[in-house]
Amino acid sequence: MADELDLLRRANPVPCDGPHFGDGPLDHRARRRLERLLDDRRVPPGRTPRSRLLWGLAASAVVLGTVLTALLGGPDGPVAVAAPRPLAVRAGSPPVPLHDLAALAAAAAADGSPALRKGTHVQSWSLAMSDGAPPVTLPEERIVRWRADAGHTELVVATDPRHPGRPVLTDEGGEPRPVADGHVLSRTTYPPSWSDAPPAARPPHTPAALRAYLAETVRTDSLDTAGLLDATRELLDHWTLGARESAALVRLLADVGGLRPAGQVTDRLGRPGQAYVYDARGSRRMLILDPRTGAVLGLETTFTEDVPQYGARAGDVEDYSAWMR
Template sequence: MADELELLRRADPVPPDGPHFGDGPLDHRAERRLERLLRQGRPVRRAPGARLLWGLAATGAVVATATAALVGGPSTQPALAAPRPLAVRAHSVPVPLTQLAGLADAAAAEGAPRLRRGTHVQTWSLGMADGKPPVTLPEERVVRWRADDSRTELVVATDPRHPGRPVLTDTGGTPTPVADGHVLSRTTYPPSWSDAPPQAPPPHTPAALRAYLAETVRTDPLSTPRLLDAVGELLNHWTLGARESAALVRVLADEEGLRPAGQVTDRLGRPGQAYVYAGEGGGGRRMLILDPRTGAVLGLETTFTRDEPAYGVRAGDVMDYSAWMR
């Protein structure tokens, strides 16, 4: 028991500044991390000072992904290098969020698709350590819920930018290459339910959805970075329907600091409209990618805005990226 307690103290799978601190249930990422730690039977060493790299309120989530101290091993492939940020298409016309909200409202009038519990997401997370080159840890996660409120979660190592090449994973506490499509975990969770966000179904009116998102990250009033954090939490639990997506675009349209940037092609090859928030204090740059017809969230990218020589990171390197699918 003493070893397990020490393991949990060092790993801190639920940091005190995380959105789920308190009496609420763990989110999917925290549950997975806790399960991995208990399987490993030893503490995972984090890169010293990694929290200092995160000036945004997404600190807890990113530290959870940039966990392992990288050691020498097989030579890395180009697919394992830190990806460059998405590029806005030259001379493309930025679409204001208010205009996109009108398109999303029209799409929602048909009533489909509908809200679905569960998620399908691909993520790219940057692993860092003192004196070691940063590496990108890409994976794909599918969560499906059953009628009895139990759920299954499948996690595989994959990078669609470079199909067939080795993929780095840190499931054993040290990044190692595995085959593209390698199953990292296949888990079935017992029935569970909560009436608190983000486990509770999201509403489909803008005012109610904004209150829901504020409760998700336990921050009111919501700043733009915390709102984007809440959007990520929501989409890691639910696949939004047309009405919920339309309401979300309305919430975003009322937010200050999200600048329309133009057209992009996301990391899964989908066309999107980009909206950028460049926070103060050098913490990072956030890019939200929305479907240009329906307003559905396709992706969310965070990039460094300054060099961090101790970790081999340069301004423009991607800290974290998520691409959500139906």
């Protein structure tokens, strides 16, 4: 088998940067490589005869097809849109009003633990869309850690905890392509830096002060529900909130209104949460909060209308973030 694998590697009929991710005809370059591979005259004396070579090629094609099927859903699956389905609210689960959860969060924050920490650990799924190309979901994990000297590091890897060990799509290099689970996309060290402007500045832990902070984060004088959700995402991409900051945020969300309690969900990391939904034209945003502490676990945006120019359909998840400590 070593001879067949060696020949296949050198021929490389389907390179990693090739344009085909599903079933379809090979381009002229790939056909030419396959023809060279199957030409007996190019096999040195004593090497593998054509029958064994064809068997090896077929076996390799099965392996490649298995990988792509696992990655993109198979020839009968949604190859064009590899988007996760929206989180489902557990049937019959009682919705908890935000004001009630705010009271629970305030009680849980009485001892001030856990404390606020600069930096973030977030798992995200985003739908990459462009004219003339099918949308694909790109999952990645980002860890930002700050040092005592005010410098920080950022590690970004391609991984999908829903399917551990399976290949992951990434747009590294400008074209969607599969990479190994845990593939490092970037590892960056930043020098010391300081800022007194949100979201780099330390967030306050009272609702009124936090409202002003978040309004400055998204540069608005009137912080409505949509703006508050945008500002929350920006905040959590810079800070891991402590108990007091989380309690202040839940109180602020309850006071602003616009979020409908929907019931219990299990997020994409397997954590139980309470879901709160905000409906806007063409999309639905679901905020997932810890049912005991009010900490933000996740935020999901789902299309509620088709977007034919980008190949997206109603029910596709446009983006999803899950924050961890």
